[in-house]
Amino acid sequence: xxxxxxxxxxxxxxxxxxxxxxxxxxxxxxxxxxxxxxxxxxxxxxxxxxxxxxxxxxxxxxxxxxxxxxxxxxxxxxxxxxxxxxxxxxxxxxxxxxxxxxxxxxxxxxxxxxxxxxxxxxxxxxxxxxxxxxxxxxxxxxxxxxxxxxxxxxxxxxxxxxxxxxxxxxxxxxxxxxxxxxxxxxxxxxxxxxxxxxxxxxxxxxxxxxxxxxxxxxxxxxxxxxxxxxxxxxxxxxxxxxxxxxxxxxxxxxxxxxxxxxxxxxxxxxxxxxxxxxxxxxxxxxxxxxxxxxxxxxxxxxxxxxxxxxxxxxxxxxxxxxxxxxxxxxxxxxxx
Amino acid sequence: xxxxxxxxxxxxxxxxxxxxxxxxxxxxxxxxxxxxxxxxxxxxxxxxxxxxxxxxxxxxxxxxxxxxxxxxxxxxxxxxxxxxxxxxxxxxxxxxxxxxxxxxxxxxxxxxxxxxxxxxxxxxxxxxxxxxxxxxxxxxxxxxxxxxxxxxxxxxxxxxxxxxxxxxxxxxxxxxxxxxxxxxxxxxxxxxxxxxxxxxxxxxxxxxxxxxxxxxxxxxxxxxxxxxxxxxxxxxxxxxxxxxxxxxxxxxxxxxxxxxxxxxxxxxxxxxxxxxxxxxxxxxxxxxxxxxxxxxxxxxxxxxxxxxxxxxxxxxxxxxxxxxxxxxxxxxxxxx
Numbered sequence: 045x046x047x048x049x050x051x052x053x054x055x056x057x058x059x060x061x062x063x064x065x066x067x068x069x070x071x072x073x074x075x076x077x078x079x080x081x082x083x084x085x086x087x088x089x090x091x092x093x094x095x096x097x098x099x100x101x102x103x104x105x106x107x108x109x110x111x112x113x114x115x116x117x118x119x120x121x122x123x124x125x126x127x128x129x130x131x132x133x134x135x136x137x138x139x140x141x142x143x144x145x146x147x148x149x150x151x152x153x154x155x156x157x158x159x160x161x162x163x164x165x166x167x168x169x170x171x172x173x174x175x176x177x178x179x180x181x182x183x184x185x186x187x188x189x190x191x192x193x194x195x196x197x198x199x200x201x202x203x204x205x206x207x208x209x210x211x212x213x214x215x216x217x218x219x220x221x222x223x224x225x226x227x228x229x230x231x232x233x234x235x236x237x238x239x240x241x242x243x244x245x246x247x248x249x250x251x252x253x254x255x256x257x258x259x260x261x262x263x264x265x266x267x268x269x270x271x272x273x274x275x276x277x278x279x280x281x282x283x284x285x286x287x288x289x290x291x292x293x294x295x296x297x298x299x300x301x302x303x304x305x306x307x308x309x310x311x312x313x314x315x316x317x318x319x320x321x322x323x324x325x326x327x328x329x330x331x332x333x334x335x336x337x338x339x340x341x342x343x344x345x346x347x348x349x350x351x352x353x354x355x356x357x358x359x360x361x362x363x364x365x366x367x368x369x370x371x372x373x374x375x376x377x378x379x380x
Numbered sequence: 381x382x383x384x385x386x387x388x389x390x391x392x393x394x395x396x397x398x399x400x401x402x403x404x405x406x407x408x409x410x411x412x413x414x415x416x417x418x419x420x421x422x423x424x425x426x427x428x429x430x431x432x433x434x435x436x437x438x439x440x441x442x443x444x445x446x447x448x449x450x451x452x453x454x455x456x457x458x459x460x461x462x463x464x465x466x467x468x469x470x471x472x473x474x475x476x477x478x479x480x481x482x483x484x485x486x487x488x489x490x491x492x493x494x495x496x497x498x499x500x501x502x503x504x505x506x507x508x509x510x511x512x513x514x515x516x517x518x519x520x521x522x523x524x525x526x527x528x529x530x531x532x533x534x535x536x537x538x539x540x541x542x543x544x545x546x547x548x549x550x551x552x553x554x555x556x557x558x559x560x561x562x563x564x565x566x567x568x569x570x571x572x573x574x575x576x577x578x579x580x581x582x583x584x585x586x587x588x589x590x591x592x593x594x595x596x597x598x599x600x601x602x603x604x605x606x607x608x609x610x611x612x613x614x615x616x617x618x619x620x621x622x623x624x625x626x627x628x629x630x631x632x633x634x635x636x637x638x639x640x641x642x643x644x645x646x647x648x649x650x651x652x653x654x655x656x657x658x659x660x661x662x663x664x665x666x667x668x669x670x671x672x673x674x675x676x677x678x679x680x681x682x683x684x685x686x687x688x689x690x691x692x693x694x695x696x697x698x699x700x701x702x703x704x705x706x707x708x709x710x711x712x713x714x715x716x
Binding site: 270292316325 | 442611638644653656
């Protein structure tokens, strides 16, 4: 038991205006907790850094309540069970769950998922086999209804979700075009992950580039970024296209109301639809997706990459790397 | 035969910038044409005035080619067959079709629909039993997937499409809330057509009013107007809502790029979709809709109103009434 030890935590101190700053959190300490009936004590080994965290810091109606001021910052994580007072989870098991930005978490056992470090690395359970992978899978196949022969375009393509979207598209017989920032990310998409093409939004005219790479139009556009890139993609839709609204990282730190997709009337011209979703709604089907994606990972059809930073104390700065677009693959913070 | 007569026509002279002006058309004359094999000659009695006409005047990719400069302005119409060289259509029949803004039209017989002036007035075949009615029917029931118990909100509610959307919603067991400009239109919706509520966007805060009238959120939002009203409706969606993009009359004369629906991320929060459609795609099912709506008209469940202006020479000015929101019900021009 580690109850004599200290648990360092990042607690929300202020609601950010624009980009989060170090002062928006307090780094606090408290004794490591003890699990009650039905709970487990987890030593958090990796914290997941996700664009959605920015939304959780703000007030306002959303799909989940905001983190309260003074509360431990919400985050997914993966770690090792130090003590269990619940059936089905034992000391020494590895589990994932919403553990928060802290070194130790007490969590209800029915809110954690056992993971096998022999099958995949722990960070992969926060990425391709975690929420981002589930998001890619259900967003592309269920909301996007992608099928063989479709042209699939994904923005934020070198991120945790995007890299999986493009690869699943390829596996399912689609043409995959990624939009990412910078030559290194674009090379990664095409050379390592097998995307058919990549567009560097920092150096290319996205609208024109998409026209070139998608001569028959875009059947599925999977949007992680919003803003001008969404608008560019809307101009290139094929008839009957599906636009999957997964995120809008370009807008999350906006201090003024974003302008919205000016070209939305393309939905009418092209008899197209734009649909949002929240991956939590698919919880009962995570197993199905994990089995299929685990198989692809094992066979080498699906590749995964994590961008691992280290040290709990680097949490605020590491989170900013997401919004600067500096990560390739799933960004995680190793803390134990 | 009327071949010795003169056919007055409005031909497109210039592509408008902003609101169309009289000078964007030429009023020309030519001899009335003669039908060839498989064609009919129609004396146009009523010309349909539709918001979509503004789009047809502009260049650019859309669901239909623009009207060419020098071409007769495209318009739906209804009239009487003066001569037929096609089986199935006889002299004296009444027909609807895309006849253009002119007094006489030669049209292929397979592009016209016979209508029965005993069952409904001729203008009704341009409104509730014409394209606007078909648009309302398939947009609400097919794209919007409205079903009993839903709360349906429609903008442009006192227009040709909107008045039918709200009434079908009521017939199908939905709650119907209309958005329209001015007290007269709002009274018409509630007192004459049986809408549950109406919002006057000229005197009310639309967002707040919708919150009051739709305490459980909006299940189907049928949008005819775009702009700020679309944005207001997006903030009030219920989970799983469907936003039907039918038109954007507030934007058709914009000389700057419209700003787009800033609140589109409501689609994600509410797991909602926004979908566009073009009624022509439902051509094979018009009969089904016409039978059902004809029954409702006959039983008095569905009411219809047309706003009838007169005189071909008043076409440019009458069209502007649409964009000023002056019409209640379907706007038509009687020319014979």
